[in-house]
Amino acid sequence: MKTRATTEKPPSAGQRTRSAILEHAVDLASVEGLEGLAIGPLASALQMSKSGLFAHFGSKEELQLATIEAARERFINEVFLPSLERKRGLTRLTALSDAWISYAERKVFRGGCFFVAASAEFDSKPGPVRNRIAAVMGEWLGALERAVTLAQESGELDPAVEPSQLAFELNALFMGANWAFQLHRDKSAFVHARVAIEARLGGLELRPKLRVMRKRG
């Protein structure tokens, strides 16, 4: 999960409109789906011509792929990077969980989590779009898993639990909260998710007194 290239040039006019397009596209797609993301309405929303917008991407599939990248960037900025600032261990793992729930609650994407929607839409449609979505979600699960491992290595979390197992469970709770909230408009889903996460992590927490120091990998 790496960020953009470090070379920072003043963006050209074309790149600025491209970004503006994608900012809209990402929200539109989270509502209408990546397939339902139509070029005409998207252009209208930005007061552009269809062809003018289209020229930025060359094909709908390229637009979809670019939209995924934009969504990934927003996700990283809203969920991942802030948590990276917390110190390794249980603190960071908790921060990641809190950040995800908050991200769903704040509706960072207008139609709920972009990637949950995109996954469900494309999981049975082979092709580059599906592959990219799967790769990004793989990154995320990997990051979660790594946070678990770090918490174990720092001696704050029971090392007996399989990192991939705990990452799966946490992610499932995230998605369950997003699902319930989006479908039933019921904010108590977030309460349920937070309760479950806290109970699960609390049950695995090693208190300082009993903590066993383990050497770093």
Add this chain to the structure above:
Amino acid sequence: MKTRATTEKPPSAGQRTRSAILEHAVDLASVEGLEGLAIGPLASALQMSKSGLFAHFGSKEELQLATIEAARERFINEVFLPSLERKRGLTRLTALSDAWISYAERKVFRGGCFFVAASAEFDSKPGPVRNRIAAVMGEWLGALERAVTLAQESGELDPAVEPSQLAFELNALFMGANWAFQLHRDKSAFVHARVAIEARLGGLELRPKLRVMRKRG
């Protein structure tokens, strides 16, 4: 969650083809989505004319609603009814969980759980279709919750846990397994889900020796 009317007449030719259409539609929709469920290709798959098929429903929205009903029926038959045959309590709750995981693993719908896909697709699109999907999912969550309550009343499950909380958690694990399997084609998702479910329910189980009898509500 009640089944069809009990009056059983020999189905007319029209009703038979209607059922055949919906059996295909349900699988097609689980792959292409309810919006992507196009009438032309559906008709071709059944070697019918578009218009002949269309006449059964009158509008695309009616087709979508009928498809939801057909999916609901299949879900009930594959997951809910078999579990209802098990005796109330932890047995039935476990049966429901096992049945759901097996339902996802067996790909009862060609594109994974129909309702997970439909929820994600329509959760931001107000209208009768969304409403029906939400209602069916409400039924399901209610059934899960009731199974939890019954397990508590039979003294097999810790009565301290909120039924809606546990139902939420179980459902999240179901969806997480379906999601991971559909997106990454990774069967270990089911292992993770089963492990998590067993651990959670095991932790709440009241062993016979300590079991406290509680009167029925």
Add this chain to the structure above:
DNA sequence: CAGACAAACGAACGTTCGTGCTATTCTGCC
């Protein structure tokens, strides 16, 4: 056998979509 009715068909309509081609406007640089 004649009539009635459900079921399915084939062709067409209007709309929307993605895409390509050509012209025009804007922008950054010497």
Add this chain to the structure above:
DNA sequence: GGCAGAATAGCACGAACGTTCGTTTGTCTG
């Protein structure tokens, strides 16, 4: 300030979609 090239617009095409219509086929009934 003017010019090259990037950026955007205008217009049109073909395909796919949901939907409508008039007609044909098949099957019971009187």
